[in-house]
Amino acid sequence: MNPGNIPQKSAARRGGRHWVVTAIGMPILTLSGWYAYRLGVRLEQCLAEHGPDSADRIDGVAGPCHPIMMSSGALSLAYLAAFAVTLIVGLVLGVIDGRRRRRFAYGRWVCVVVVGLTGPWALLAYALAYGLGRLLPAYRPTARRPQDAAGQQGWIEAIHLYQQLAAGEPPPVVYSPDFIGSGVVYLDAPFTYSRYYGTTVTYEQSSTFAYGRPAFVVGAVVGDLIGNSVARSRAASFAQPQWRDFAYARVILTPTTTWCCLGGLWLAFDHDVVMGYSVDGMNALLTFPDVEPLRLGGPSVWCHAVMFAYARFGPDQWQMAPFLHPVREAVESLNPRNSPEGR
Template sequence: MTEGAALVRSFASPPPQSRHWTFTAAATAVVTPALVWGIDRSYRSMDRCLRDRGLRISDPDLDMPEACAGSSVLLGTLALVAIAYLAATLITGLCVGVWEGRRRRGFGCRRWLVVAVVGLAAPWALVTYAAGYGIGRLFPPPAVSPVSTAWTDGIDAARRTLEFLSQGGQPGSVPAPGFFTDEPVYLDAQLHYARHYGSTVSYQQTSTVAFGSTAFVTGALLANAVGNASARSRAERLARPQWREHQLTRVMLTPTRTWCHSFGRWLSFDHAGVLEYHLDHHGVVLFFADTEPLRLTGPAAWVHAVFFAYFRFGASALNTVPFLMPLRAATSSAVSAAPSPQD
C-alpha cells in the first residue's frame, strides 16, 4: 500500500473517540475511594458513639440514641449512594461493552492505562463491560447508512460526464463572474476542504498533594495520573500528521489548476504538480511534491476527478486512468442494468 492510499484509508476510517474511557477512569478513581472513605468514617463514628453508650451495632434490638442519629443518617445516605453508584456503573459498563463490541472497536479502545485504572477503581464495571463486549461481538455490525440523494446525483453526474467526454464530447465552461483567472472555469462547486500535515502541541503536567486516608490519597494520585496521561495522549494525538483546516469552501476547476477559497483567500493548486490522485466514495485526495496533500469531499468531487483526468491526460486516457476505475465500474453496472429494446 502506498503512502497516498494509506492516507485515504485513514481519512475514510478515523480512529474512534475514547474520551468516555478517560472520563470513566478519572471519575471512578475519585468516587470509589471517596465513597469507601466516607462510609468507613461514618461507620466508625457511629460505632464509637454507640460504644460510648454501652451499645453495639450488632445488638438485635438496637434503639439508636438521638446523639448518634446524625452518624446513622449519614451512613445510610452514603450506603444508598454507593448502591446507586454500583448499579449505574454496572449498567453503563454492560451497555458500553455491547455498543463497542458490536462496532468492532478494540477492547477499551486500546486505552490500556485507563482500562487498568477502571479495573482497580471499579472492577465490577470492567467485568460487566467485558461481558457486554463479548455479547456485542456476537451481533452483526451495524449496517452502513445509505448514500444520500446528493451523493447519488453527484456520482451520476460524474458518470454521465465521463461517458460524454469518452465519446468525443467537449466540456462546457460555467459562468464565473468576478473570478480573476483568464482561463475558462469548468467546475464551480461547494466542497469540504482539508489539508494533511503535522503540528507542534504543548501541554502542562499537573501535580497533586493530598492529605487524608490511604484510599483518598490513592484516589487523588490515580486521578492526577489519569489527567496527565490524558493531556499527554491528547497532545500527541493533536501533533501527529492528520487532516486539518476542515471547512466548506468554494472550489473552481480550470484546465490547469484547482482553486480553493480557504479562510478568505484563493489558493491555487497546479495540476501539473500532482504526483498522485486518489478517488474513493468520500471524495478525492491530491498529493504534491512541494506542499501538503489536499482533500476535497462532497458530491461534486467525482466530477472533479473526471475533469482533472480529461485536462491532465486527455480524452484518450479516460478509459485507462486508474483512479477513475470506480466510476468506470459504476458506468458499466448502469449499462448492464439498463433494459434491452426487446424487454
C-alpha cells in the same frame, strides 16, 4: 491512482474518553460505598443503643436512628445501582471494543490501573467481554454508496457529465468572470477543504504537593496521574498526522489545475503532479510528492472526479481512471448495450 495509506476520513482524536471519566468516577463510587458501609455500622450501633423502634417514625416524630437509616438506605441503593450500571457498561463496551479490534481500553493504562484498584468488578467484566468480542467476527461497517441524500443531485450531474463526455461532446465551460487564472473553466463550485499533516505539540505536567491524611495524599497523587495522562494523550493525539485546516473553499477546475480560494487567497494544485486521486463518498483525496494531501468534499465531488480524469488523462484515456469505476458502472447499468456484457 492509489493515494497510499492516508485515511480517507477525518482522523479521529484518540478515543476512550469514557475511560478517563470512569477513572475519575470509580474512586468517588468506592468512597460512596465505604461511606454507606460506615452508615450501616452507625445504624447498628444506634439500634443497639436506642432499640429497634428508634429507627421508626412514631406519631410523626422520627426516632434518633431514623435519619441514619434513611441516609444509609438511600446511599446503599444508589451504590448498588451504580455497581450494576458499571458492570453492565463494562460488559457491553468490552464486546464492542473486542469486535471492532480496538486496543484494550484504548491503551489508557493509567486509567486501567485506577479502575482496577477502585472498581475491579468493572475492569474484570470489561476484560472478559473484550476477550469474547475478539473471538467474534470483526465488525465491518457497511460502505456507503455515493447516492446518499446530500450528494444525490451531484451524483446525477456526474453521470450526465460522464455520458456527455463519453459521447464525444466537448466538456462544459463555466463562466467565472472574477477568476484570477486564464483559460477555460470546467467547474466552479463550493467544497469543504482540509489538509493532512502532523505537527509538534508541547504540554505541561502538573505536580501537586499534598500533606495530610493518607487518603488525601493518595487522592492528590491519583489526580495528578489522571491529569497528566489526559494532557499527554491530548498532545499526542493532536500532534499525530490528521486532517487539519478545515474550511469552506471555492474550487475551480481548469484543464491543468484545481484552484482553491480560501478567504480571498488562491491556491493552485497542478494536475500533472498529482500522485493519487480517490473518492470516498462525498470526499475526493489528492496526494502530491512534496506537499500535504488535499481533501475536497461536497455534492460536486464526483463532477470534479470526472473532469479531473478528463483533464489529466485526455479525451482518449480518461474513462479508464480507476476512481471513476462507480460512475462508469452506473452509466453502464443505464446503457447495457455499451457495457462489455452487452456488446
